[in-house]
Amino acid sequence: MRAIMKLENISKTFMDGDTPVKVLENISLEIKRGEFVAIVGPSGSGKSTLLSIIGALLTPSSGTVKINQEKISSYKPRQLKKVRSNKIGFIFQSANLIPYLTVKDQLLLVADIASKRNKQNKDKAVRLIDDLGLAHREKSHVHQLSGGEKQRVAIARAFMNDPEIILADEPTASLDSERGRQVVEMLLKEVKSKEKGAIMVTHDERMLDLCDRIYRMEDGQIREESMLSVENHPEPLHAKGGFPEKNKTL
């Protein structure tokens, strides 16, 4: 199957005062339609930075990002905004919903931003809410929802603009492992049934058996992990010391 998203030799350098800090180095990877990929790695290894570049929030210092053959790495801010509005679905660590909107309005907001508020999208919002088991919550406000429900709304919102690719940065960090797993299972189901590509950054290695492939990041470099090691030794992987305590946001 053709790649839905392709990174070629991505590097990113931040300026820390006068000294350049290389956060990403020569990263290449690709995601196919219907694939659910995980990225793991210690804190500060550049996972969020990588996700931001794929998600058109940041531009890389060098290298190319292609979403569905479209080379977005050379785009101007105006065009990047369009890419985010049309091609990307974001799920953040905390659900990041708008407090004064009902569940349904959270989804309609996405249509509103893209100036595509119509009957068709209203029906779509209702369907998505239903898919994620939130039908009875359609008119609830954010403060009335549990953590897991919030994250499910965030997933529904991410699918609302019919994106090519879903990006999730630690979507389960604020949930207990049982809720977390449920949320990831729902995300997986949506990705498979709608044939999207998805990348999930996670610290919780117990979720990894749900993923098709795993990448591990360390010091700005990335390599693919064999699925075998996950299935055989979920605990040891965790204990292997992949988590220096520096900046840990768990």
Place this chain on the structure above:
Amino acid sequence: MFLAFKELGYSKLKYILVTIILTAILFLLFFVNGLASGLSNADSSSLKNLPADYVVMNEEAEGNITKSQITEAEKQMVYEKVNHDQATPLTITMSTVKQDSRSTDIVYFALNTDRLTMPEVIEGKSVRAISGKEVIVDESIKDQGYSLNDTLKDENLDTEFKIAGFFENQTYSHLPVVYTSLTHWHENELTDQEVSQAVLYDGEKAGFDELEALTIDETVSAMPGYSETQGSLLMMITFLFIISAFVSTVFFYVITIQKTNQFGILKAIGADTKFIAKGMIIQVVLITALSLGLSLLGITGMTKVIPAEMPFEISISLIAFTGALFLALNLTGSLLSVYRAAKVDALEAIGRVE
């Protein structure tokens, strides 16, 4: 748009409170404004509506028309320089008239009523048509029980006048002004033939020895106490404007700061600053318009209740001007919030806990 309305609906209390504050400030603003123009009118409307381009007084009077004295010789001097047909001496006399033991203070403006373009009447004869004892009086005297064809008994002057008509906006120092024929006054020796307070004329500005030609505006502001009163009221009005602009700017700015994280999310899911700014401006306009409407309602209600003697006057143009200025100030203030929202980076949405 939809976002702006949803937020107003959700945080009702917050927005209702700021609407109430702005309404109260605006109410005060309209009130002080109405009072300023009411006072100014009651003080000086007769001077504002003097039927001439220039008012000649002597220099010592320093613009205070009641203190001015123009002698017959000086009058002739003025007449040499200006068109005789377009000029008249003006004699001002304060006095008291009586009806059924009730006294009313009035101010006589005795002048040649067949010169110049006299003020319009709203009832009775025109000013040009009066003769002898006939006078035209400011309509505010009606509140004292006088009506057309009534007699004004003046015990100080030991004479009587007949009300031949009424005009409006002719008060001096809150007192009704009476236009009367100077010829009649001279014939009956009601005033000194030799002096009058001023000479009014239409035409170009001219210079005279020891005399001064003032425009109508200059005459009004030289009235004793006039500039002081209007000045302090204007200061209050200015401060109220500043306070209102400040309240709404600070309010929206604080709310904007509270929402930076939200703006980050909005930008991350594809919204631009224009989308966010549009919502904010809709909110500011809505709240400003609502406060304006409510305060106008309040002011209208109040004008129905206040006593008729209270000098209070509010005009459509004043309301329109105040409203437009208020809206403009609030919108300018909201630019601060827009600027702040523009600086929010979509990246703030990532990896940040609320």
